[in-house]
Amino acid sequence: MRTSHYFAPTLRQVSGEVELASHRLLLQAGYIRQVAAGVYSLLPLGVRVTRKVENIIREEMDAAGALECFLPALHPLELWEKTGRAEYWGPELMRLKDRSGRPFCLGGTHEEVITSLVAGEVRSYRELPLNLYQIQTKFRDDPRPRGGLIRVREFIMKDAYSFDRDVAGLDRSYDIMVEAYHKILQRMGLPYHVVEASGGGIGGWDTKEFELPSETGESRYLRCEKCEYAATPEVAEVKPPAPAERAEALPIERVETPEKRTIEQVTEFLGVSPRRLVKTLVYQVGEKVVAALVRGDRDLSEDKLRAVLEARVLEMAGPETIARVTGAPVGFAGPVGLKGVEIIADEELRNEANFVTGGNEADLHLRNVNWGRDFEVSRWADLRCAAEGDPCPGCGASLRELRGVELAHVFKLGTFYSEALGAYFLDEDGTRKPIVMGCYGIGSTRMVAAIAEHYHDENGLIWPPSVAPFDVIVIPVNHDDEVHRSLAERIYEELKAAGLEVLLEDRVERPGVKFKDADLIGIPGQVVVGRLAKEGKVEVRRRGGESRVAPAEEVGSVLRELLAS
Ligand SMILES: [Zn+2]
Structure with missing residues (x-):
């Protein structure tokens, strides 16, 4: 190839909002051009690198026994309604109608399409296990696309789906995919950490993310340098503190806090540290209303709360529900005098006494609130996000917070999709069972950006030979x-x-x-x-x-x- 006949328009400078080096360099060096927010064209150099990345992925998938298909990007919305994900994804799912008014969406992932394909074809245990993958364009209407190819609304990824007779089979298929992912990332020449994570909008368990450690990355996770345990803050287990004697309970006090709703406003107004406050977060779980309590300087992990409640979907209670159960507008909820609400508290609060909470009246907070005396906790649980410095649940050493770029994600899905979409098989003993599924994603265009983010200097990009154009x-x-x-x-x-x-x-x-x-x-x-x-x-x-x-x-x-x- 000759540069005189090539199409790689380089730029001396890049205008507009460009935060990441990979974004700037891929634009400057003529690999990509933006078409709309989060929507990019790949130019010939960009295509060459993407194909290299994809071929490595393809070779490792084939070697692991997965079979390549190509599914449509255009999905009947009906399929997503069957699994409830049309509602769960909300505006992130790109929707459209065909000329006769039939609703469609542009696939954000392909569980529905692949499960209904398998549901129509697989009959017997003899046809399992099966692992199907594709390299396809995905659409997600991200409200804040940024970082060039890192966070976009249209991107290419490889997604694989395993289908097994039982959980033991799924465990084997999953391990094979995890092994393949190690090989793929090693061939790309990228350092990475395997991080325990949550299934989020796709659900499932035994979720792992493969993260490229990067100071400019959007993911946050905690890692133990001693035993290499790593997990997202939402998932990282926090052991309960050793029991300690609580301070003597002081008389409860009402304090007027006009228009002070947030932790910052209240702590500043009362002149106390956020750790003296207890946050009361009210959730709607089906018909039930639940209040979750965590210390004021902590974040509640919705993943942990979901697990405690064994709920698939968790919704913050709306203003009407808040008004009904607390008798107050949003911003003044507290555990004292709540009606018809289960109170679940984070383990860390067990040793605490005399804290500040919302007063369940407009413009009111309470001082010297104590569990046991002023309200009852129905369940104690690990509810908070772990933080830097917390002890590692594996070895007790201090966890460090890192930032990273998520390169790949694996899940065990179980039978959620097969039951919703009728993917059953006849087992050896003649019983009809739902197929047990796993899913495994790795973004090819994001991988290109991640490699560029990791391999560059002040003069430009430095591709590892395995993926160089x-x-x-x-x-x-x-x-x-x-x-x-x-x-x-x-x-x-x-x-x-x-x-x-x-x-x-x-x-x-x-x-x-x-x-x-x-x-x-x-x-x-x-x-x-x-x-x-x-x-x-x-x-x-x-x-x-x-x-x-x-x-x-x-x-x-x-x-x-x-x-x-
Ligand atoms: Zn450790």
Whole structure:
């Protein structure tokens, strides 16, 4: 390929709001262009890297026994209504109607489509296990798309779905996929942490995220450096504190707190630390109303609360429900005098006494509130998000908070989708059973951005050879010099014949422009044909690394050595 006939429009500067280096560099180097918020075109270089990433994924999926399909992006909304996910996803699911008014959506994931496919075809235990995957475009109407290809509304991902007879089979299929993911990420050359997480909008258990540690990442997780335990704050287990004697209960006091609703407003007004407050969060779980209590400086984990309540869906109570159970507007809820509400409290509050809570009246808070005396706790549980410095549930060492870019996600789904969509099979003993499912996602366009985020310097991108758009770029320094030009042409042909993917920089440009662009684009091998060309020698460089002078005939072998380093 020749740059004179290539389409990689580079930019010296990028305008607009660009926070991440990967976003800026992929724009500058001509890999992507924005079409709308969170919607991008991949230019030829962008496509080449994406295909490399996808081929690694494809090879490892095939090697793990998964079978490639290609499902539609356009789904009848009816399928999503059968599983209740049309409602659960809400506006994040992109919806549309066909010309006859039939509702459709653009797939955000493919559980519904693949499960209904399997429901129609698989009859017997003999046809299981089965693992189907695809590399497909997904749509999610993210309210805040940002970071170039990191967080977008349209993206490409590989999603695989396993179908098994029973949970033991699912466990095996899951382990095979996790192993394949390790291989994929190692081949990409990326460091990563495996993080225990929650199923979120897809549900399931034994959820793991593969995170690229990155200070600019959007995910937050806690990790133990001693035993490598890692989990999201919502999921990381917090052991109850050792029992301690509580301070003596003081008489309860009413304090006027006009218009002070938030923790910040109340603590500032009362001159107390947020840890002296107790937050009362009111949830609607089906017909039931539940109040969850956590310390004022902590965050409630809805995942933990959901698990305690064994509820699939948890909704913050609306203003009407709050008014009914507390008798007060939103912002003044507290545990004292709640009507018809189950109170679940975080374990950390067991040792606490004399705290501040909402007063269940407008503009009122209470001081010196004590559980047992002023209200009853019906259940104690681990409800709060873990935080930096909390002890590791595995070994007790201190957890550290890290930020990362989520690269991949695996779940055990169980029978939720098969039951909703009628995917049953006849087992060996003649009984009809729902198929047990797992699902495994890895984003290919996000992976491209993540690799760019990890591998770059101040001059541009530095692709690992396994995913680089080309192996090498050949740069004649002076286009007008016949010796430079003809030697560059010769090396270009020889390297191509040796099976390398080569880009020849044959534009009529100043040397400075050619070097700048080559560094920006980040092809790992550079062959510079310049001053030494008349002696038949060239400079072979590893982008961002070592450089050697070599005779023209040895370029191929020197290049392979440098790229392997
Ligand atoms: Zn540990």
